[in-house]
Amino acid sequence: MRYFIRRFLFFLLTLWTAVTLNFIIPRLEPGDPAEDIVRRLAGQNKPIDPAQLHAIRLMLGIPGGNIFQQYIDYLNLLFHGQFGVSYTYFPYPVTTLIGQSIMWTVGLVLTTNIIGFIAGNLLGAFAAWKRNSIFDSFVSVGLSFVGTLPYMWIALVLLFIFAFQLQLLPMGGGFSETSTRQMSWGYTLDIMQHALLPALSILITGPIGWIMGMRNNMVQTLREDYTRLAIAKGLKPWKVALLYSARNAILPNVTGFAMSLGGIMGGVVLVESIFNYPGMGRLFFEAVGNRDYPLMQTILLFTIVGMLLANLLADFVVGLLDPRVRKGKN
Amino acid sequence: MALLEVENLDVTYATKQRPPLFAVRNVNFELNAGEFVGLVGESGSGKSTLGNAILKLLLPPGRITAGSVRFEGKELTTLPDEELRQMRWRDFSTVFQSSMNSLNPVTRIEAQFQDVMAEKSDLSNSQIHDRIGELLQMVKIDPSFMRYYPHELSGGMKQRVALALALALKPKLVILDEPTTGLDVLVQKEIMHNLRTLQREQGFAVLLISHDLGTVLEVSDRVLVMYAGEMVEDAPTHGMLKHPIHPYTHGLLGSYADPAAEEVEISYIPGRPPDLTRVPKACPYAPRCPEAIPLCRQAKPQLLPMWDGKAACHVAQMQWNDEQHNHTRHSEEGPKLLDAAFSEATSHKAMKLEGEEVLRVENVSKTYQRRAGFKTTSMNAVNDVSFNLRSGKVTGLVGQSGSGKTTIARMITGTEYPTSGAIWFGETRVDKLKGRGIHNYRKHVQYVFQDPFSALNPVHTIQYLLMRPLMNYGKLNAAQARQKVRELLETVGLTPAEQFETKMAHQLSGGQRQRVVVARALAPDPDIIIADEPISMLDVSIRAEILQLLDKLVRERKIAMLYITHDLLSARLLSDEILVLNQGHVVEQGAAKTVIRQPTNEYTQLLLEAIPRLERPDHVRASYVPTAEPTKVQVDASPVSEE
Numbered sequence: 017m018r019y020f021i022r023r024f025l026f027f028l029l030t031l032w033t034a035v036t037l038n039f040i041i042p043r044l045e046p047g048d049p050a051e052d053i054v055r056r057l058a059g060q061n062k063p064i065d066p067a068q069l070h071a072i073r074l075m076l077g078i079p080g081g082n083i084f085q086q087y088i089d090y091l092n093l094l095f096h097g098q099f100g101v102s103y104t105y106f107p108y109p110v111t112t113l114i115g116q117s118i119m120w121t122v123g124l125v126l127t128t129n130i131i132g133f134i135a136g137n138l139l140g141a142f143a144a145w146k147r148n149s150i151f152d153s154f155v156s157v158g159l160s161f162v163g164t165l166p167y168m169w170i171a172l173v174l175l176f177i178f179a180f181q182l183q184l185l186p187m188g189g190g191f192s193e194t195s196t197r198q199m200s201w202g203y204t205l206d207i208m209q210h211a212l213l214p215a216l217s218i219l220i221t222g223p224i225g226w227i228m229g230m231r232n233n234m235v236q237t238l239r240e241d242y243t244r245l246a247i248a249k250g251l252k253p254w255k256v257a258l259l260y261s262a263r264n265a266i267l268p269n270v271t272g273f274a275m276s277l278g279g280i281m282g283g284v285v286l287v288e289s290i291f292n293y294p295g296m297g298r299l300f301f302e303a304v305g306n307r308d309y310p311l312m313q314t315i316l317l318f319t320i321v322g323m324l325l326a327n328l329l330a331d332f333v334v335g336l337l338d339p340r341v342r343k344g345k346n
Numbered sequence: 347m348a349l350l351e352v353e354n355l356d357v358t359y360a361t362k363q364r365p366p367l368f369a370v371r372n373v374n375f376e377l378n379a380g381e382f383v384g385l386v387g388e389s390g391s392g393k394s395t396l397g398n399a400i401l402k403l404l405l406p407p408g409r410i411t412a413g414s415v416r417f418e419g420k421e422l423t424t425l426p427d428e429e430l431r432q433m434r435w436r437d438f439s440t441v442f443q444s445s446m447n448s449l450n451p452v453t454r455i456e457a458q459f460q461d462v463m464a465e466k467s468d469l470s471n472s473q474i475h476d477r478i479g480e481l482l483q484m485v486k487i488d489p490s491f492m493r494y495y496p497h498e499l500s501g502g503m504k505q506r507v508a509l510a511l512a513l514a515l516k517p518k519l520v521i522l523d524e525p526t527t528g529l530d531v532l533v534q535k536e537i538m539h540n541l542r543t544l545q546r547e548q549g550f551a552v553l554l555i556s557h558d559l560g561t562v563l564e565v566s567d568r569v570l571v572m573y574a575g576e577m578v579e580d581a582p583t584h585g586m587l588k589h590p591i592h593p594y595t596h597g598l599l600g601s602y603a604d605p606a607a608e609e610v611e612i613s614y615i616p617g618r619p620p621d622l623t624r625v626p627k628a629c630p631y632a633p634r635c636p637e638a639i640p641l642c643r644q645a646k647p648q649l650l651p652m653w654d655g656k657a658a659c660h661v662a663q664m665q666w667n668d669e670q671h672n673h674t675r676h677s678e679e680g681p682k683l684l685d686a687a688f689s690e691a692t693s694h695k696a697m698k699l700e701g702e703e704v705l706r707v708e709n710v711s712k713t714y715q716r717r718a719g720f721k722t723t724s725m726n727a728v729n730d731v732s733f734n735l736r737s738g739k740v741t742g743l744v745g746q747s748g749s750g751k752t753t754i755a756r757m758i759t760g761t762e763y764p765t766s767g768a769i770w771f772g773e774t775r776v777d778k779l780k781g782r783g784i785h786n787y788r789k790h791v792q793y794v795f796q797d798p799f800s801a802l803n804p805v806h807t808i809q810y811l812l813m814r815p816l817m818n819y820g821k822l823n824a825a826q827a828r829q830k831v832r833e834l835l836e837t838v839g840l841t842p843a844e845q846f847e848t849k850m851a852h853q854l855s856g857g858q859r860q861r862v863v864v865a866r867a868l869a870p871d872p873d874i875i876i877a878d879e880p881i882s883m884l885d886v887s888i889r890a891e892i893l894q895l896l897d898k899l900v901r902e903r904k905i906a907m908l909y910i911t912h913d914l915l916s917a918r919l920l921s922d923e924i925l926v927l928n929q930g931h932v933v934e935q936g937a938a939k940t941v942i943r944q945p946t947n948e949y950t951q952l953l954l955e956a957i958p959r960l961e962r963p964d965h966v967r968a969s970y971v972p973t974a975e976p977t978k979v980q981v982d983a984s985p986v987s988e989e
Binding site for chain 2: 148239240241242244245246247248249251252255259263267338340
């Protein structure tokens with residue numbers, strides 16, 4: 017129990033650090049966002065009208081007061097879920113924009129990553145159990161080749177074949193322009209059709225790391241004395257494979273999964289841009305392109321919090337799976 | 347019909363990349379119900395492979411290539427997997443070597459009993475729970491420990507749990523593979539005793555695999571000896587003690603002696619086992635055997651009955667045949683080990699504690715602080731210890747694990763600072779040294795590590811490894827260093843040096859590696875060598891050889907040595923002075939012979955008792971102790987007349 021409380025306290029500490037950094041970093045950047053906007057509205061070389069500048073400041077809600085007051089206001093606003101207004105999609109608040117796209121990303125990316133993780137570990141365990149079989153050679157040699165293919169390339173090839181040549185699936189987007197956007201079977205099917213290609217492009221390369229990792233770990237744990245003892249005990253083969261060997265081999269992969277979540281955001285930007293998918297990745301891409309600071313900052317904050325939550329969850333899962341980490345060094 | 351019959355068994359490790367290794371060849375033996383049999387051999391002799399082959403647990407690429415293993419008449423080598431699986435644990439079970447690893451680290455102790463008992467017995471869950479409690483009590487562990495995870499138990503407890511687990515379904519045969527290796531001497535003794543008692547009570551048969559002939563002889567009814575993949579002797583324990591038939595067994599027995607005797611001597615077997623990728627056509631032991639005759643190098647001896655056991659040896663066989671005709675015994679039985687023996691008499695030990703003082707340890711204590719949350723607990727690892735190291739003398743530091751031996755060594759090398767007290771190296775306060783001072787000081791203090799297998803960097807040649815300290819401390823250039831490396835290799839007996847300098851550590855045997863480690867310690871020409879259990883990881887038959895080397899170097903080069911060990915026998919042989927350490931306190935200190943022959947402390951006596959005592963009749967000893975009267979043998983006490 018102490019392990020879990022400790023992990024949670026660490027989580028709170030990192031969360032506070034992240035939130036504070038999110039406050040400090042923009043303030044260290046040179047330039048004034050209000051000035052920037054006025055200049056863009058008025059044109060590069062025109063003089064800036066102080067009244068206009070003031071109006072823009074009021075409109076955006078740019079904070080005044082000393083830095084501590086600003087920090088307290090910032091925390092207060094965060095606490096009430098107010099992240100400001102997007103510059104690009106003015107006057108929509110950032111939260112509305114994120115609310116619209118977050119479910120698309122979570123639905124696509126999270127699901128495929130979890131499926132990839134589970135499938136990868138199962139396939140890896142199977143390859144290790146049947147080591148030196150044809151399946152195993154395919155896994156160790158074949159997949160390490162496929163794994164080197166960049167995944168946007170795979171995405172483009174999939175688009176070319178299934179959407180352009182065969183015209184079986186849509187070229188992009190999250191749903192058809194003509195759809196009713198009401199909850200119905202037709203709409204669900206439509207979403208599925210649009211999600212299929214992006215999901216496939218993630219799922220072709222995604223599980224390979226897990227398969228290889230699981231296979232190699234399990235080849236090790238199969239040689240460990242506890243696995244051999246389980247065989248000597250005459251337990252059913254599937255029990256030996258799953259409860260003794262795979263059970264121990266999966267531990268590094270669970271930690272690895274938590275670590276890999278940090279890299280997902282980059283992948284999301286890529287895949288959503290290629291498939292023109294209405295998720296967080298594309299939103300972030302646009303925000304960067306338009307220097308939409310509030311939007312950018314909020315997406316980053318959401319990403320960080322998401323990562324931290326995922327890590328906390330992974331820590332808990334590792335703690336549940338491996339009694340040795342719970343004890344610490346005592 | 348015997349419980350287990352092994353006939354003409356061959357096991358081969360064959361991979362595509364390397365030539366096949368013929369690990370076990372033509373092995374025959376039987377094991378009766380309720381019998382306690384020991385299987386002894388050095389590392390690489392094929393004893394564990396044989397154990398795994400019987401259990402059909404060989405790791406690939408190991409494979410049974412010929413012969414048969416029958417359990418109660420049932421042929422195991424061809425039995426379908428599913429039938430074999432049904433037999434496992436109910437008919438035969440096992441305890442593995444490393445207590446660290448044989449329990450699943452992620453499940454509770456209870457679950458590891460539960461899964462096999464639920465599947466293989468008719469007991470209900472609550473009955474199983476009660477039975478687990480009983481089993482744990484049987485190995486003297488409180489039943490409440492079944493809720494624990496393996497990492498929460500000590501090494502000795504884990505091995506007891508593994509033993510209880512092996513007995514869970516009342517099997518007819520238990521195969522134990524080095525069950526106590528790596529455990530503390532006192533714990534080892536206790537577990538073996540526990541095992542023997544349980545075996546007598548419950549009547550299961552045991553095959554105890556070990557490299558330690560002493561331990562095996564103490565508990566077994568009968569002992570099998572393997573050498574280079576072949577069975578060389580199979581004899582009852584009492585017979586083997588009185589009269590080992592095979593010269594190899596005789597050689598192994600030579601490594602044991604009573605440290606508290608007036609004269610102590612142990613011997614070693616020169617040479618190393620043959621390469622098993624080429625099957626020896628003749629007796630595999632012939633190249634190392636002091637008794638070998640031309641026939642031994644031409645034909646392979648068969649395992650034949652002689653005296654009260656069986657042996658595969660031409661010389662013994664001829665003696666046996668002679669004896670059958672003449673009804674007399676010759677005292678020449680067994681090898682003559684005069685040249686290869688190491689004793690106090692042949693060591694260069696001086697009688698009095700003289701010699702120049704090199705290092706003085708004054709009232710040194712070390713306390714470790716451990717912080718958990720806001721609580722701080724402290725542990726006294728070393729408590730008020732004082733002693734001197736003198737040039738050309740060996741100081742033995744004896745105690746079981748956790749007694750503070752290594753902490754003292756670390757403080758002397760300056761890797762750890764004492765909490766109080768002082769360490770003087772001449773005029774230098776070692777415990778006050780920092781940075782550059784430490785570096786300069788370490789030139790004078792070198793370390794010989796316990797495990798020669800991990801003490802040498804596996805990616806470099808021996809030459810490189812030995813050049814490093816020479817260039818680092820000796821300020822030699824590469825060419826000079828290379829020259830010096832040869833001298834060093836010759837000094838530690840690795841000749842010709844050219845053959846060894848280009849090798850990697852993994853191409854050498856354990857004894858050769860330990861010699862390289864010693865050479866590395868000698869490289870900066872140190873005043874002090876700290877040898878931390880330098881022989882405990884080596885095969886029994888070559889331990890005396892390394893002791894002899896250390897002895898020679900210390901005396902010739904006037905090095906002061908701190909010899910750290912748990913083994914009183916080697917401490918007695920090598921040391922001038924002995925300190926017995928118990929939980930950080932020096933409980934006994936004095937001249938080696940006095941401390942061990944007249945121990946005043948209970949703890950020293952306990953350590954002495956933990957040493958396997960082999961009661962050998964005088965005439966065996968007489969055949970190789972030079973100082974003793976050559977006795978003309980009481981023939982009536984020989985095993986022949988006992989038959």
